[in-house]
Amino acid sequence: MKLLPAFRAGNGRAARFDAAPWLAALALFALLALTTRPALAMKIQSVKSPGGIEAWLVEDKSVPLVALRFAFEGGSAQDPAGKEGVANFITAMMDEGAGDLASSAFQERLEEIAMRMSFEDGKDWLYGSVEMLSANRDASIELLKLALNKPRFDEAALERIRKQLVANLVYAERDPDKVAGKAWLATAFAGHPYARHANGTPETLAAITRDDLEAYRKRIFARSNLKVVAVGDVDQATLGKMLDDVFGGLAAKADLAAVPKLDGIGGAKGGKTVIDMAVPQSVAVFGLGGLARKDPDFIPGFVLNHILGGGGFASKLMEEVREKRGLAYSVYSYFHPFRHAAIFQGSVATKNESIAESLDVIRDVLKGMSETGLDATDLDNAKKYLIGSYPLRFDTNAKIASQLLGILQDDLGIDYVDKRNALIEAVTLDDLKRVARRVLKVDNLIVTVVGQPTNMAKGG
Secondary structure, eight states: OOGGGGGSSOOOOOOOOOOOHHHHHHHHHHHHHOOBBTTTTOOOEEEEOOOOEEEEEEOOSSSEEEEEEEEEEOOGGGGOOOOTTHHHHHHTTTTTTTTTBOOHHHHHHHTTTTTTEEEEEOOOEEEEEEEEEGHHHHHHHHHHHHHOOOBBBOOOHHHHHHHHHHHHHHHHHTHHHHHHHHHHHHHHTSSSGGSSHEEEEEEHHHOOHHHHHHHHHHHHHHHHTEEEEEESSHHHHHHHHHHHHHHHTTBSSSSOOOOOOOSSGGOOEEEEEEEEEESSSEEEEEEEEOTTTTSTHHHHHHHHHHHISSSGGGHHHIIIIIIIOOOSSSEEEEEEOOOEEEEEEEEEEEEEETTEEEEEEHHHHHHOOOOOOOOOOOHHHHHHHHHHHHHGGGSBBHHHHHHHHHOOOOTTTTTTHHHHHHHTTTTOOOHHHHHHHHHOOGGGGEEEEOOSSSOOSSSS
């Protein structure tokens, strides 16, 4: 996610101080901080614009602010071969000028109206995030419309951003966490679009042209693959007009390349890769195939993972690796359902001489949970936490918009927020044991280690 324009460094823009935009920006930040609401006290409305664009809306007139979240199905999985990094590149260019506004003028306009706008990419989606003051709503919508429909992709801005992205790659290659994560994905998804380098390589970034960015925009930015959520000071009629103004000029149908669906990862076999890096501690990423979001076992799996590695200091992995043995400061795990595959993944970092033992303990915990390592107390504690903490995901308008966008993307239904806690409560101990046996197959564990671990072979 990009920094706010006023804080971006090295962009070649002249430094200046204008009190009005700063005061407006401070007002926006204050509103964002104060836009809290009673947990889950909201009505989700389904809105359809006159032009047929659908969105979800939560009205909140208490603060003069609108949070808008939207996503286009596509993401880095749609990068053309040899042009890996296009999706990431375009997200960095979306506030670099549009229409008659060159980069500096566009940034100045953002500041003048105290508008926050950012874009980011994932494997399957390209995301947009906007916050705007009600008083500047029309001006903000016009600027967003320009960014999506008429981005300039000027050569000077393109080359400046290219240099920044290449510098980011150089930095990432020195970060053991990033290297381990990228290598794990390359192993787990070998031959699949998910294995591609989402941020590109120096070679692919050098090959990307303005035409490539525009071609990606025309293929992906369309109404057919669009999901939108609005939260705040806006009613249905006004939102309908906003939707048509911003998105109505986009192509009716996206031109998405087919992405193969995977039932398993890594050829359903485990393995270990060690990447040498001169760092004082090693990082390990470990994982298995996971659960699709609409798999009936996903919610039991979610509860299972809270007990295993998603519950912080209350998790089994943290207890065994850190609390009992002092092998690592942190260890965690999670389920992540991509659109065309799903993974269970975790990570641990510790000194080079302790990483092998840490991984042995992690394997033992996974194996134990798949056999006998679950009880009713674990389940009860996990349910209480997951149900009790759920309202915290909805305590600001920005959080509500982000949460609802995820629900909309996963096609879980407009009533999912009301049903979710009951789904958690319905999970039984037998459910947990079944999912643990299904997923936690230690022999299939894929492990990538970056560092200089001792007592560890480089493969096998």
